[in-house]
Amino acid sequence: MVPTVDNRRKGNDIVDNNVFNVTYTEDQGPQHPFAMGKSIIEKNPFTYKTYPRTPPTSPTLYPSNTVASDKISNFSNNSNNNNSDDSDSSTDDSIVYNLQSLLSITKSMFFKNAENKDLFDYAFYTTTDIYNNITKQLPRLPKFMNASKFGKLIKDKDFGERVSKRVEGKNIKGRMLYKLKHNAIGNLVESTSAFRTEINNDGSNWINVGYVRKSPGIESVATRQGLLEAMIMKLRNRCLCRYIFASTSSTSSSPILERDFLADNNTNSNNNTKATSLAYCDGDTQAMIDFIGHSIKKIRLCVISYAGLSNNPGD
16 A cells, blocks of 8 residues: 555554454564464563554654654653753663553563562552552653553553552552562563563463572582572562572583482582572472472473573483
8 A cells, every 4th residue: 555644544443453463573573574363462472573553654753763653652852952961861862662662561560460479569559659660660751651641551451450449538549469579670671571471471370480500619508509599589580480499519411300319419519508498499400300290280491591401402
């Protein structure tokens, strides 16, 4: 179609009213589009990428920013002129939040249900409360969107229905939600947010299990324990793992089934480091194998890298 205003509108209407949407994967890139059901795309935002919505007219190019109509509408073009004193203004002003990114970030912080409740604060949150929490992660968000417009992103299907609560003599509306604790939030970049959304979108039939491994070495018990616990916290906070297991001293090439099988098979000179002594660790490799073998739920095994699991082709 000729890219007129009417044809652009018709094109968007066709996409909006269809069960399919055009998507692409990070491996293939945006030059290789294909059709996929919208429900599948929404459940797997880390796998299936989306294209910007067709604007009503051709976008106008500015010297420092290109803002199309799928971006938040009340972006201030004067921000570049008013923040010259900020040390990070040269990079921060170039950020243009889009609606999908904001929703992904919000859904990675607030949940209707939570499997691992230790990582969350369960409380009553108004739309303004949610907006203020997101603003802490995206300080320039108020320049793009106020709390009222942000509220239009918060749908009942994603965050549950609003309920009334009396606070200081006034009735206010909000939602009972699980909010990710501050020390587990980290940097909510878009890829991390989409990843969290995807791993939480598979329903209650899946469970996230983490696994960490440390190679034999000569460091002290305290140092080894600190390094292992840092890896455990990374999986716990980023992947929201319900259970995490560790091999405190094994090589990446050793067969997984043989790790931690014998108590005297630990090749680390500081072999006093036990998996059960690590914070938030549920056992060693053999405990993980036993857990997976008896689990009635599907297991999503989360590791920091391939070497963190195994370099053995047989595994």
